[in-house]
Amino acid sequence: MLSLSAILMLVFGCLVLYGGLAWCIILACRRRD
Amino acid sequence: MGRDRWSSRPAMGRDRWSSRPIFIIAAIGSAVGLGNIWRFPYVCYENGGGAFLIPYFVALFTAGIPLMILEYGLGQRMQAGAPLAFWKIRKGWEWLGWWAILTGFGIVIYYAVIMAWCFCYLAYSLKLSWQPDTASFFFQRFLQSGEGPGQLGGLRWPILVGLALTWISIYFAIFKGVKSVGKVVMVTVPLPVILIGVFVVRGLTLPGAIEGLRFYLTPDFGQLLNPRVWLAAYGQVFFTLSLGFGVLIAYSSYLPKTSDVNNNAFITSLADAGISFFAGFAVFSTIGYLAFQNSQPVSEVITQGIGLAFIAYPTAISLLPLAPVFGILFFILLLTLGIDSAFSLVEAGVAGIEDEWHIPRRYIVIGICLLAFIGGIVFTTRAGLYWLDIADHFLTNFGLATVGLLECIVVGYLYGTRRFRSLVNPHSDFRVGIWWDVCILVITPLILVISLGRIAWERFRVPYEGYPQWALALGGWGLVLACVILAIILMVGSRRSPGDLEAAARTGSESESD
Numbered sequence: 001m002l003s004l005s006a007i008l009m010l011v012f013g014c015l016v017l018y019g020g021l022a023w024c025i026i027l028a029c030r031r032r033d
Numbered sequence: 034m035g036r037d038r039w040s041s042r043p044a045m046g047r048d049r050w051s052s053r054p055i056f057i058i059a060a061i062g063s064a065v066g067l068g069n070i071w072r073f074p075y076v077c078y079e080n081g082g083g084a085f086l087i088p089y090f091v092a093l094f095t096a097g098i099p100l101m102i103l104e105y106g107l108g109q110r111m112q113a114g115a116p117l118a119f120w121k122i123r124k125g126w127e128w129l130g131w132w133a134i135l136t137g138f139g140i141v142i143y144y145a146v147i148m149a150w151c152f153c154y155l156a157y158s159l160k161l162s163w164q165p166d167t168a169s170f171f172f173q174r175f176l177q178s179g180e181g182p183g184q185l186g187g188l189r190w191p192i193l194v195g196l197a198l199t200w201i202s203i204y205f206a207i208f209k210g211v212k213s214v215g216k217v218v219m220v221t222v223p224l225p226v227i228l229i230g231v232f233v234v235r236g237l238t239l240p241g242a243i244e245g246l247r248f249y250l251t252p253d254f255g256q257l258l259n260p261r262v263w264l265a266a267y268g269q270v271f272f273t274l275s276l277g278f279g280v281l282i283a284y285s286s287y288l289p290k291t292s293d294v295n296n297n298a299f300i301t302s303l304a305d306a307g308i309s310f311f312a313g314f315a316v317f318s319t320i321g322y323l324a325f326q327n328s329q330p331v332s333e334v335i336t337q338g339i340g341l342a343f344i345a346y347p348t349a350i351s352l353l354p355l356a357p358v359f360g361i362l363f364f365i366l367l368l369t370l371g372i373d374s375a376f377s378l379v380e381a382g383v384a385g386i387e388d389e390w391h392i393p394r395r396y397i398v399i400g401i402c403l404l405a406f407i408g409g410i411v412f413t414t415r416a417g418l419y420w421l422d423i424a425d426h427f428l429t430n431f432g433l434a435t436v437g438l439l440e441c442i443v444v445g446y447l448y449g450t451r452r453f454r455s456l457v458n459p460h461s462d463f464r465v466g467i468w469w470d471v472c473i474l475v476i477t478p479l480i481l482v483i484s485l486g487r488i489a490w491e492r493f494r495v496p497y498e499g500y501p502q503w504a505l506a507l508g509g510w511g512l513v514l515a516c517v518i519l520a521i522i523l524m525v526g527s528r529r530s531p532g533d534l535e536a537a538a539r540t541g542s543e544s545e546s547d
Binding site: 007016020027 | 053082083084086090243246247250251252293296297299300303304306307310462463
């Protein structure tokens with residue numbers, strides 16, 4: 001098993017990268033070109 | 034009102050991406066390359082594991098994304114490739130655009146050779162020809178490497194054939210401009226992400242995978258006190274995002290002038306970093322498996338770059354059930370990762386030349402592909418690996434970083450950050466403020482000056498990798514200097530008439546008033 005700190009960094013990385021990406025894409029979709 | 038701004042042939046005759054998503058996918062394709070799989074995971078492991086994400090994200094938000102906004106904004110608002118865009122921003126700085134393009138051209142010459150190796154290994158995957166000793170196969174049988182850069186020996190014909198295939202592929206990907214690029218990237222961008230997913234799933238189900246992931250993710254927060262870790266983070270961000278080559282300027286110049294800039298930069302950068310992070314799971318789970326099979330610690334097995342792609346990973350693949358299938362998939366992954374990065378580097382040059390001399394596109398593309406193929410022949414000799422190593426080190430560390438620094442100076446200090454923000458903010462999904470100014474005026478230049486200073490000091494003290502001085506002079510310093518001199522020559526060769534100055538001034542003022 002991974003340590004708690006490794007899991008936390010994994011979650012942190014996913015939140016920033018994939019959460020951030022999703023938010024930016026949602027913003028882009030809201031705006032009509 | 035005029036035509037729809039997404040129509041393919043606007044009044045100025047400039048090519049247009051068929052939609053914003055296609056542009057973003059192409060930009061991601063340019064940024065995401067071999068380094069995302071063979072460099073990021075290792076740099077992460079070597080610099081504190083999971084803790085590295087902190088300096089990496091700081092670097093992304095203080096250097097990578099701001100510079101990407103700069104390059105996207107430059108191309109899109111000036112509606113020009115790098116040389117003309119810099120000229121419009123500040124007269125006399127066209128040579129910077131040419132230098133960026135020439136550095137990218139130098140890089141794509143050897144990058145294509147690595148893709149040629151991938152084509153060869155795709156064929157070798159059928160019978161796992163690299164067994165039993167992958168390292169020996171790579172260096173002695175495949176590359177047939179000599180003792181040093183001076184021993185060119187003969188050509189390696191399989192690599193030359195692979196190189197021809199690579200340049201033919203690049204030609205057909207871009208010969209029709211963004212129309213063909215837009216279609217190609219719909220395959221070359223999603224496919225490697227899917228294949229990385231296949232290797233993640235395959236890797237995570239192998240014994241030893243978790244041990245590998247421990248090395249990747251377990252944080253060592255003490256490393257955050259080490260300045261080298263922060264420099265490594267900035268270095269990784271800078272190199273991974275296709276900055277400083279004129280590519281992003283060229284690509285964004287095919288967008289309508291009133292398209293978003295800021296959010297496109299965020300999406301491209303986050304997608305690139307996201308793919309790197311994801312790829313790390315494929316790498317470390319499989320390397321963990323290899324270490325487990327060999328009863329070795331992961332630290333003795335993990336490596337980066339060419340060693341990972343052509344030695345360690347194929348070794349691991351050989352141990353898998355259905356190994357030839359995974360071998361083929363792996364090298365298709367590397368090829369699709371590399372091809373859209375490679376042709377984007379060529380496209381930057383095509384855009385620059387088209388802007389200046391109005392030569393029909395297909396002749397420019399044929400010319401560049403032929404020239405690059407011929408230039409790449411030296412890397413297919415028995416000394417090819419050494420020359421590749423030298424060229425890569427000098428072009429990326431000196432050429433690329435200096436271009437980035439000068440971009441910050443020209444746009445940030447000479448043009449003005451507030452003025453530039455007023456160009457990009459009105460049409461973007463969200464505005465950027467003082468944060469961007471601080472990043473472009475202070476943080477990014479500071480980091481680049483420190484990095485350049487460090488590496489220059491190292492290079493003057495110690496010859497790179499112990500190569501002979503004549504080889505470093507020819508293939509290293511000489512190459513960088515040649516790019517600068519050629520850039521100045523190209524600038525002088527395209528010296529504009531007063532009529533051009535007037536027309537560009539009109540276009541420039543239109544850009545600022547939109």
